[in-house]
Amino acid sequence: MINLFKMNVRDRYLGSSLGSFWAITNPLFMLSLYTYVFGFVFKIRLPGAEATLVYVIWLISGYGPWIALNESITGAANSVVGASGLVKNMAFKTELLPIAGTLVGLINLAVSLCFLFVLLVWSGNPVTWHLLFLPLVMALQFAFAAALGLWLSAITVFVRDVIQILPTLLTAIMFMTPIFYPFEKMPAIIQKITLANPLYHISEGYRVIIIASRMPDMVGLGYVAVISFVIFYFGLRAFRRAKGAFDSAI
Template identity: 30%
Template sequence: MSALLRSLWRYRGFVLGSVKREFQARYLDSLLGAGWAVLNPLAMIIVYTVIFSQVMQSRLPGVANAFGYSIFLCAGVLTWGLFSEIVSRSTTVFIEHANLIKKLNFPRICLPAIVLVSALLNFAIIFALFTGFLLISGNFPGAIFLALLPVLATVVALGVGLGVALGVLNVFFRDVGQFVGVLLQFWFWFTPIVYPLSILPDWARTWVMLNPMTGLIGACQAVLVAGASPDWPYLAPVAGGALVVCLLALVLFRRRAGEMVDEL
């Protein structure tokens, strides 16, 4: 693992340069340029706020705040968006860059790193706007906001681990890429993102609680909606599992990285 980290550090210029080119390519030919990186998430936040807090008058059980459900929904969707972007893009990153892998000699781990940095950049832009909304609307939770850092770190670790493992498997078994798209759709609705866990019947709640994203997204929602501390004892096994997934993914990557060129 230390060798992979050293490789990433040596090629940090390549990683950051690739992220910059990707960001520029996405907005270069548009009139507003990088402004779309702000306008798209801003529009999402406004729509969720207007529709769910004003038009539909949605309420969460035990939450009197008119913006409660909007914040609940944004917290879940943004956190899930970070996770799903890392997983889905990492799954196809080696195949999408097959020509680069064949022509250039560079650490292959740089490709998932590019995906990770790009996903974090997108998330940072969106979450900064969301934080601004919380401040303006008077719903900022205070110092407990910092509790999101270890929660989001666990989300990233789980996403990277799954993404790298699936990305390697997708090189050898191309059905994996198609399967992941379907899996993420089911996984989204199996996670309390648009509905609170409390409304589920007991038998369904038991199954949904086995989903690692349930606790992670629930922790973000608890912090941002109620200003409550995450349930750390419940999250500890999830964090441990995310670390194990990362380690297993790196082992799989190191064993199969040399064979990927022949399969691409």
């Protein structure tokens, strides 16, 4: 699994002069850009907050995990096609490919959390014991991404357009999820629909732990766990049925 993870990271930045260093600089640049734009140019404030940096911390606590999830899903979707040489020439559990592809998002998440903690210390926000719940939310995030990745990686082998459509689709989902705006700003009927969105519960889990210093909503996280298990279970069965045709389709 570790070797597959390293291969995914290496292949992701193959041909670039800085190599895997881009895995750190890309999210770091985007987070710095958002901090500058929303913290020092537009100076957006959350309702009831006096400092503009409060919004930036709130934004990054949701957007940081999102870019990690985006990278995980994209990496998993392209994992089988990207490792076509291995799939054709080696006998191994190809189910590991989308899971290893999912783990690529760990780099983005680590960079985002480190950047966020720097902002927290800079702004004087307390760092509490509730951070111990972060590994739970992180595990559920990657379980959900791996579950989707099993489906997407198998479909991509036969429908290559998935790789082209996926970035646009993920961007649309991001703006339909309260990442850049509070949940309370959504119309009432959309709020009810959003409660069925696992991505909302994941991002809210980070925000409650990091910003509000509270335990996350265990009911919401339990919902994510159940959804992830169901998608993973049926995705694994579908993947194993389809992988016999991978050699001829790749």
